Amino acid sequence: MLTRRRVVTAGGAAILATSSAGRADTYPSGRVTMVVPFPAGAATDISARVYAERLAALWGQPVVVDNRGGGNGIPAAESVARARPDGLTIFATSAMTQAVNPALYEKLSYDPIADFEAVTRMGTSPFVLLVDANSPINTAAELTAKLKAQPGKNNFGAGALPARVASELYKLEAGVEAVYVGYKSNPQAIPDLQSGLLSFMMIDTVNAKIAIDRGALKGLFVTDTERYPLLPDLPTAAEAGYPGVLLTTWTGYYVPKGTPRQIVDKINTDIRTVAAIPEVLERLESMGGAPKLMDPDAFAAFTRSEKERWGSIIHRANIKLE
Known part of the structure; x- marks a missing residue:
């Protein structure tokens, strides 16, 4: 875990507070780097670029x-945790680094809570429980009945850890067995679901919609409290009879620990300004939903609760790194 020590005298604290306010008044005073822990083209990256363009202006x-x-x-995550706390480095990340990794690694080179200041949640996205489009199964209850009738004889696939966690949560809540098959990406698992090698899978809503729209797969429910706007005919997990299968991945922005609160608040305020621009809102909604922003304190509390929630599922399902 990274740690930082700062010893400031009473007089020094006053000077620090004054200089912090000054930095906030002139923020940003140089180039801002938005670090994304995913390759170009990933959903988090696309969203970050939408905001980066407008924030630059x-x-x-x-x-x-x-x-x-x-x-x-x-x-x-480690690079951002080590960066200067001046607001010029922003971490545009997801539940993967802040909630999933802490449960997978005994020793992590960063602390998702202690090494960052939370700025705002950006958005959330549920998972979709899917079967082959030509499958006779039309409901989650029918899938559960099949899996219970054939214990240990069914497989499920995932190409990303969050999608696997969602699948394991369904297994836990439904009381069924299925063997995990790993893939490099969620879309790579789709042909095996169509061929019958896999019995079901959970994937993100963007790729699920693409597969459903082209007639390749059939959705059974979404893992959220509300129906997904771009797939309005799909029931929620609760509507399908599985209220415990509630899990959404999310994106959010952080800055290094020690960044002055005035700067954190300014970034939050300016992100809200950008999110309210009609063209930006339209673009984000086309990618899966409107922004679900939070103030810094609420997002910090959300991060802590999500770290516990994802960690609990990972430990209950005994998920280990491959």
């Missing part, structure tokens, strides 16, 4: 998206 300073994919986001 608002701030009159360049905002550069720096893709640092690989390692389950650990190298990217």
Whole structure:
């Protein structure tokens, strides 16, 4: 875990507070780097670029998206945790680095709570429980009945850890067995679901909609409290009889620990300004939903609760790194 020590005298604290306010008044005073722990083209990256373009115009300073994919986001998270706490480095990340990794790694080179200041949640996205489009199964109850009738004889696939966690949560809540098959990406598992090698899978809503719209797969429910706007005919897990299968992945923005609160608040305020621009809102809604922003304190509390929630599921399902 990264730690930082700062010893400030009473007089020094007053000077620090004054200089912090000054920095906030002129923020940003140079190029801002938005670190994304995923490759270009990923959903988090696309969203970050939408905001980066508009924030650059608002701030009159360049905002550069720096893709640092690989390692389950650990190298990217560590680089931000080590960055200067001046607001010029923003971490555009997801539940993967802040909620999933802590439960998978006994030793992590960063602390998702202690090493960052929460700025705002950006959005949330549920998962979709899917079967082959030609399957006779039309409901989650029918899938559960099949899996219970054939214990240990069915497989499920996932190409991303959050999707696997969602699938394991369904298994736990439904009381069924199925063997995990790993893939490099969620879309790569779709042909095996169609061929019958897999009995079901959970994937993100964007890829699920693409597969459903082209007639490849059939959705059974979404793992959220509300129906997904781009797939309104799909029931929620609760409507399908599985209220415990509630899990959404999410994106959010953080800055290094120690960044002055005035700067954190300014970034939050300016992101809200950008999110309210009609063209931005339309673009984000086309990608899966309107922004679900939070103030810094609420997002910090949300991060803590999500770390516990994802960790609980991972430990209950005994998920280990491959």
